[in-house]
Each structure stands twice: as C-alpha cells, then as structure tokens.
Amino acid sequence: MSVTAAKGFQAAGIAAGIKENGNPDLALVVNTGPRRGAAGVFTSNRVKAAPVLWSEQVLKAGELTAVVLNSGGANACTGPKGFQDTHATAEKVAEVLNIGAGEVAVASTGLIGVLLPMDKLLPGVEKAAQELSEHGGEKAAIAIKTTDTVHKTSVVTQDGWTVGGMAKGAGMLAPGLATMLVVLTTDADLDSATLDKALRAATRTTFDRVDSDGCMSTNDTVLLLASGASGISPSYDAFAAAVRTVCDDLGQQLIRDAEGASKDIKVEVINAATEDDAVEVGRSIARNNLLKCAIHGEDPNWGRVLSAIGTTEAAFEPDRLNVAINGVWVCKNGSVGEDRANVDMRYREVHIVADLAAGAETATIWTNDLTADYVHENSAYSS
C-alpha cells in the first residue's frame, strides 16, 4: 500500500538502468490533489547532496506535486554538475507531468561522489510516468532500496483518512536524521503549516533517535505530501499521532534491517534532568563501539555503559547511576548490582535502561550491535 494507501496519489517504481545489476532504481510519487500541501525534513549534515539542496529550495512554497527518487547513486559531493543533474531530473518530471519543476522534489541514495547516469535516468522518468498507478506504492518502495534486504512501508487509516509511507535505509543510519529516504502521503485535508508541524514533531522522536552506526548521511530526506482527497480535516492531535505512528513503524523497520546487525538495541534513558540530557546519554551509549561489540557477543557488559555515560555533559552523579540490561539491574549506584549471569541475551531485541537519577525526563534511542558482517558489508560496498 505504501504511499498510495491515501487517496489522491499515484506511484511507480521501475528499473531505469542506474543500477548495473538491473534492479529497480527509480520511483515516482504524484499527488493528484485536489490539494498539493507538503512538508519536508532534511539531513543536518553540512555536506548536503544536490537533491537535498534542490528539494529544500522547492519546498519553501509549502507545495509539491511530485517526488522522484532514485537509488544507485547519492548524487552527493558531485559539484555543480551534480546540481545540474538534479535540476534536469526535476525538469524532466515537470515536462512529462505537465507541471512546473518547482513542484518536484528529488531524492537520491547510493554511493557518494559519483555522477548519475543521466542518459538512463531521464528516459527512466518517462517510463515511470507511463506506469503511474494508484496501486504503485509497493513498486515505488522497492525501487528506492540500496543495501536494504526488504522494502519498508507503513499505513495508518482512521475515520476516513489515511497516512501512509515508504522508507529506505540500512547503513549510515544516525541522528539528524537517520540516513534514509522517506515519503509519507496523506489524504487528510490540512494546510502546509499543520503538515510541517506534525512532521517535525514526529521525526524528532522517531527517525532522529535511530542511530544504527553513528554515521550521518548527506542525503536524508523525509517528505510528507497531502492531497486532501479524503475531504476530511482531522484534529491536529489525531493527525500528528498518525504521522508519528507511521514514522515510528518505519524507523523500527530501518533498525531491524540495519547492515550486518544481529541485535536491535533499545537504549532507554530515564530520570534525566532534561530531555536533552537523556538524548545525549542515549546517543553516547548507542555509539559506543565496545558496548556494541559486547552486545553482539551477548555479554551484558554494563561497565561499557557507564564508561559511555561518563563522556557526556549530562547531569548525574557517578555513584547514583543504575543500569538494567533485559530487566536485570546489573549496575546499582555506580557499582556492581544484580548477578549478570541472570541476563538473558539470546533474543534479537536487547533493552538497556540507564537511570541517571537526576530528574524525571526520558528518551529512547535505537541502535544495533557491531558485527563482523557490518565490517564486511561496509569494507566492500563501493567495490
């Protein structure tokens, strides 16, 4: 269902030949209206890919009619030619749909530092336009995969309106945003300011807290398009909750498909003085390679959790810290707690609770273990 679950959207996913292996690599999502509302959130990496620079620009009007996405090349660090290529891609979409290029967002994913094969991409846009369909959401989700082993979609429907979406991402997953492309659609009848507010609120506590490998992408893009085709204007709270649910679901799918991972690790920081403290501590734990290796080895090595907490600026007293791993409080008051032999780590999900004993705020960061498979996959990716 994906991006075509909501009324007023068509999509397509095709093989344009950008990927040498012939897999699908080009997706097109079109809002058929009646409204063209849109909001977007992009990577905070200061080295931004050409499609990010373009899409940020066109989104300033708060409206989009189409999104074109390609895998097989990130079009990042490609200089003026890379930006020209993004512009030409948007112009091509505008031409075949008979709209303006300023209504077209572009998103790209794949290797950094390589120019896109425009001789394949531009004919691909024509082909995709011919295959646009109200049932094309699944194919679009498949076409944006890179090292993803599965495609990721999510849909929430209630009271006659729908929020649906697709995501890709398996490596370079880190905050602000997790590395990924996401397109969400809705047929709710809402203005762009409301879309923007709901999208930012949702990504702040979902994608922004997915930190698989600490590496922030140059291409992260999350777009939300609203057609208004349901004719229903839900309350902000109901709509924001639906957007958050879809983002959370897609974020979880990203973590579960992270490159080389054998464990999904939920790092829950509790009793922090501020939410910022909780996030800082959660990220520090989630990025500690030694801990991530220990979790891979099913070793409840809480000393590495404390060591990670100690590198932060968050408010805490070392001798009041508590840590639970899978429900066993292995560290109490900064020292040895319950018997670590009681920690059962056989399952894929691992739950770490870090109690800062410094307040009442909380945050949850999701990460993965560090494995030989991750090393293998990422030492061979560009070859």
Add this chain to the structure above:
Amino acid sequence: MSVTAAKGFQAAGIAAGIKENGNPDLALVVNTGPRRGAAGVFTSNRVKAAPVLWSEQVLKAGELTAVVLNSGGANACTGPKGFQDTHATAEKVAEVLNIGAGEVAVASTGLIGVLLPMDKLLPGVEKAAQELSEHGGEKAAIAIKTTDTVHKTSVVTQDGWTVGGMAKGAGMLAPGLATMLVVLTTDADLDSATLDKALRAATRTTFDRVDSDGCMSTNDTVLLLASGASGISPSYDAFAAAVRTVCDDLGQQLIRDAEGASKDIKVEVINAATEDDAVEVGRSIARNNLLKCAIHGEDPNWGRVLSAIGTTEAAFEPDRLNVAINGVWVCKNGSVGEDRANVDMRYREVHIVADLAAGAETATIWTNDLTADYVHENSAYSS
C-alpha cells in the same frame, strides 16, 4: 630500559595472581631521589575508577615516591569497597617502602565492574618490593599489559639527562586521554610546576590525539616522576621536547598495537580556521565507522570523509573541501578529484589529508581501521 632508564628509579614487575592465567600483573615504580617531583594527567571521563580518584588526590602535593600498577582489573565502578581497596594498596606500598601512603599513586587496568582480589594483590606488593631493581623497567612494562600484544617503552637521553617511560593500552583508546596507563620518569632536576607544564603540553598533542575506537576509558593515567638524580636542570624547551618525543613514541606504539587493527590511519586536517576546528574534524573522521570499514577494505572512500566533516561545527564551505588519501587528491572542491584507482592502500599506514580551505591551522589524529577481529576481540573480552 623503560622507567628505569633515568637515574634515581627502581622498578619491578611480577605475577601476583590477579590474572587467572598467571601472567605478570603487578608493577611497582619507585623514585629514589634525591627529588620526588611529580605531575599527572587523568581521564576526562566523569565515571572515574577508584585509583584515578586516589591518584588525583595524592598528586595535589606535586610529589610522589612510588607508583603501583596492576593489570587484571580496572577497579572502576566498584563503589566504596573499590576505593577502600585502592587505599589499602597504597597503604601496603607505603608500609613496605617505609613512606607515607600520600606519596603513592595507584593505577589499575582491566575489566570494569569487578573488585580486585586483594588477598593476592597485597602479598604481590611485598613480592614486588623485594624485586625492585634499577634494571626492572622492562618487567614493569610487561606487568601492565592487558590485551596488548607487546609491551611499550620509550627513552630519550641527551646532555646527561633522560626521559623514559612505559605504556599499556590496546582498546578503549580515545581522546581525553587515550585509554592507557603511562608512567614516565626523568632524572632531570626540575620543579613540579615545570613537570606539570611539560606533561600537559605533551599529552595535549600526543595521547589526546590517539583515537583508536572512540571509547574513553575510566582509568586513563599518565604520570611523570622526576628524581633530579642527574643533577642537571635542562631548559624548559629541551625538556618539554623530550617529554613530547617519548609521549609521541608511546602513542604511536599504542596505535600500532590496537585491538584487531590492520591499518594505522593518520588523519591530518590542514588549513583549518582554528586548531580546535582541526581537532574536531580530525576526530569526526577518525570515529566514522563506515570510513574505518572502507579503509579496512582498502577502499579510498572519500565520500565518507566528507560525510564525517559535514557533521562538525568547524568553519568550512562544502564546495571548497579537498581530500587526499595516500597522496592522491581524490576529492577537489567538494567533488570528484583525481582517479581513486591511483590510491595505493596495500600498506599498514594510511594517510588521509582533509583540507578545510578555511585558515592556516592544523592537527593530526591517529586512529585504526574497524575490522572483524576488533568485533571478535571485544565481543568476547569479558567471557
């Protein structure tokens, strides 16, 4: 030679039985004078091991007569009992040497969160004291190894005075300081303020810029003891240069022995607006897991370098960045540069130059690649 290269020092290294495998695990270094000057630099991790808390305290007087070091247990996150054990260790050293406990620094390394076997450690102190010798430096260096495959020592002698030292460290290597224990000795006749100044200046640009795996230890300790036994008072500049040379040499030995590493990576940031910018960018590159995997695969993946630079706050313009890998400028003006096929990555040392084109400052950070062996070693360490 190690810590006994300088006149006025004795040392010993013995097997006290702290390590279950019977390997040497206790070292003692004694300053026989005539002076007892000392300086120290410790981990900036806020979760500090008991011996760090103790040694910081005793060093406030600027004098030390002895340092006792153990491997086989970090005595970190061990609560009040852990601190009592450190205190008891210093008292035991004081007793056997007929000095005060306030003249004894303690350093520990090994697993976090485990109490030391004091029934073995305290008799070990007596045994070590009996074996103290002016030729004991090598044995002391061997006794502080954990996962180190070789022991690390360095000596500089000039104009009748000497600076020598020993180091341990192979994992949890990260800034502020790199994770390690280091004891330096000198027979130069200098006051404690001079020792402190020279030591801080040296560690700031050596150990603090070794970042093997981004994980900061709870136990990092660098001590400098001065006996004055040469009767020579070198100039500050000559002495500081010698201390820096020994620290740099030991830091290089740490990198070359880092757990599981197959490449030593020199990250040189040039043309930064400030030295802080250069260090921030260098660390960001050095900590990027995806890049470290690529280097392991001998893949000159400069896109991951730019992606890492982009996450920093340093002054730069994305389209003015240049990156060289092993002498080939693979990225020019933020885009594709010379042919990456020309990069020869067959050798252990890899040299990355990141040109920020924003000023005249520079900094060099050393790191290692990320390998399946690192994962293996650190997923099994505590078992």
